Amino acid sequence: MRLTHADRAVDPSTSATKGDVAAYYEAVAGQLLPELKGRPVALLRAPHGVGEETFFQKHPGKAPFSGVHVLDAGLWPGHGPLLEIRSLDGLMGAVQMNTIEFHTWNARMPRLNKPDRIVFDLDPGEGIAWADITRGAELVRDALLDLRLRCALKTSGGRGLHLVVPIAARWPVDVVRAFAEATVQQLADAHPDRFVARSGAAQRVGLIFIDWLRNGDGATTVAAWSLRARPGLGVSVPLAWDELPMLNGAAAWTLANAKERADQGDAWPALAPQSLTAALQAVNASA
Template identity: 65%
Template sequence: MKLTHAERVVDARSGATKGDVARYYEDVAPLLLPQLRGRPVALLRAPEGVGESTFFQKHAGKTAWPGLRELDPALWPGHEALLEVTTRQALRGAVQMNTLEFHSWNARSANLGKPDRLVLDLDPGEGVAWQAIREAAGLVRDLLLELSLRSWLKTSGGAGLHLIVPLAARWSVDTVRSLSAAIVQRLADEHPQRLVAKSGAANRVGRIYVDWLRNGEGATAVAAYSLRARPGLGVAMPIGWEELPSVSGAAHWTLANAREHLAARSTAPWADLAAHKQSLAAALQALA
């Protein structure tokens, strides 16, 4: 698909153009596509650029493009066909249609009812310093380890951090959702001055909401290496836990510097994530 209006500025803060976005996704495709393949996706489209109206697209409707794959509607009864982005051609088409963000399900298309990831999103309220967010990530990691669950980390590219817990796809989405809610409630009970389990801006002033709702049916989380439709075009960047102290914020990496960082990186922090198909048995028993 030909890219039109490549010169159009999509982010006033950085001056980045639609062409810059296309080049970024072309360059990171070898890293991004493995995060998207085999999973339904939701595309955040920004026709007028950052700061203007955006919308999520989960179904092709009348705006399908070459390379975009429509899944069998029978996989999610009662809903329109979901989408997969599996090729560079599909990425290019998405950018042509003004997509800035790529979000994916926590379950694979072939087994939508059994998630293979649990995601916890640290969403800071007003007045929360970055250092507090880093410390909160450690608190969440430590509780997960107590529950025999190892977690991987990424910057959100927006305001907080995401912890990803890879799972064996054996438990229902309702079980995973209920477990994530119980984990977050325990965190909030143990650290009430820092963490909160209830959504809403008023509930997290000076505290961090640990968002567990991304584990519900049909919920998505921003994919690793995706841009964010926010001023500066931050990147959701996988990092190792040992890197966290040197990270200055959730948008430490942006479209402007992410590729340089990736080129200089000697190891991939998520290289072994897919190999860890963790059991929930111990966590379910401990939190029963």
């Protein structure tokens, strides 16, 4: 498709253009499209570039996106139809409409009320060093292992880290959300000098908020390999756990170098969907 205004600046801090964004997404489409296909997507659009006003779009608007698939409204009763990106055409259609970030649901079609993953987003407050964030991620991982749940890891592309737990798509979203909240509350109770279970900047000064709200009905998380609409255009990149000690920050990869990382292959382990039954029982018993 024809990309209009390809030379328009998107990120003044790096002089990256809309054409650069399109070239990046074309280069990593092989990694990004499997993250998008089969899941509703929310698009973060930045019509005037990074640092200016942005907005999320998860329903079709008046101007259609070329190649972006509009889903049956019956998939999410009581709401408007959702969007899905299945192909490179859809990816480029979203970029043409000034999309920078791609955020996905935790469930796949057609069972949007049955998540197939749980996301724990480590969101550091003011005064938190990178070493504290990496140690926090290890503590969350170990707590999940105690519940017999393995998790994958990725950078947020900003300041934090995301832990992703693949689960069998059997439990209603409200059950999964309650499990995530209870797990985070137990971690906050066990490590009050490190974690907090309540959102809000004032609540997490000197602490890490483990964002369990990513697991609610209709909630989304930035997809692996998505750019972030922030100065520098960081990228959310999958990691192997043994890479974490060598990482200097969650924005280690950007538009400028993430393609080379993608060319090395996906660092995520092939984790099979896991049963949540024993973990639910353990968390409920502790509560």
